[in-house]
Amino acid sequence: MKDYLVRGLVNSKNCRVFACQTTNLLEKARQEHDLWPTASAALGRMMSATLMMAAMNKNNEKMTVTINGGGPIGTMMAVTRGDGHIKGFVGDPHVHYTYNDTGHLAVGVAVGTQGTLQVIRDMGLKEPFCGTVPLQTGEIGDDFSYYFMASEQTPSVVSVGVLVDETNEILSSGGFIIQLLPEATEEDISYIEEKIKDFPAVSSLIHEGKTPEEILKMIFDDVEITDRQDLFFTCDCSREKMINALSTIGKQELQSMIDEDHGCEITCQFCNTKYQFSEEELQNLINRL
Ligand SMILES: [Zn+2]
Structure with missing residues (x-):
């Protein structure tokens, strides 16, 4: 299945939603950068979140996200113009850590928490917009969620995930974002909290073959999809x-x-x-x- 992103609205719950599948583009990044599993998970989560964040803007502005948490993976960067094309890298692609208790890829350990997430949006004006927040957990999803709250005052649920097989190949990658609109009520918030509490891992859902639209429909049965965009890992160097x-x-x-x-x-x-x-x-x- 091709990589793509959808944007939508849920009028009954006063929120806007985004979901994407990035399995193929992450596999291409893995091959080009020789990423080990935890590095794949970190960069994949970051690229999914960056692509969805870029889809929040109407014009094709250049967006550069940089994460450096002082961990062994070093500086991570992802750049997109909101046109579905993204490029990215990590400082050290050869990092691999897992949590002892769950066996899950330990992205927070690789990324670290002593540092920042920085977003630069170049809208073609004299000064680009730059927002920087301290990292929360280094698990990427939480850090983007904090960014939306602290820098843009938008309460958001950010769920991004990656599954890697034993040969290091990417099995699935993608995620979703739910953002509350200013008119959201307490009931809307509790509905979302209740739905998200025991929601399955997004990487497992994609691996099972669920599309971005189907994942959103699991949360909101009346989601209205407004846009769809194909996604690619491409570099514009020359x-x-x-x-x-x-x-x-x-x-x-x-x-x-x-x-x-x-x-x-x-x-x-x-x-x-x-x-x-x-x-x-x-x-x-x-x-x-
Ligand atoms: Zn290049």
Whole structure:
């Protein structure tokens, strides 16, 4: 089944909802970054939440989410333009921790809790919007939920999950978000709390073949789906962009790359594509600056 995201409204409960399936795009990320299971779970949860958050905005603004909790996974980043395409990476893809009691992937241990979740939204204005909140558990879903409350004053339920098999392949990935509208009542809130309390893990539901729409219908039987968007893991890097990046490091640095390394190689951190630049190309770049 293709990866996609749906957006919807539940008028009877005064909330808006989002749900997505990201299994294939996470599998592509896993192969490109050689992610071990806990790293897969962390990046998958983060990309699902980021894609749903980007779907909350009407225009295709660029959204960059960065999480660093001081844990062994290091800095994690996900970038999307709200067009269904996302790219992302983690500092150390080779982390694997499980909780002793449940055997579940220990995302909170890998990510850590001594740090922040930062969201930068570039709407093409002079100053991009930037919101930063302290991490709560490092389990990603809780951290996004806290972000919506603290930074956007929107009470939200965020559920994101990933299942990995014993060969490290991605079995399922996705999630849902429920956001209360300002007119929500106490009854609406208790209805949602009651429904969510013993709700099955979203990764298990996706693995069983439930679609994003079906998962939302398990919570609200009268959900009205308003939009659907296909999702992809793609990188927009190019040789030209890498040359632009090189031109910002200064003539001196470029000259030392020629003298000491006789050229240079740049690896895109989002997709691991390697770009080689010869001595001659670097010299041309210096001449142009
Ligand atoms: Zn790339």
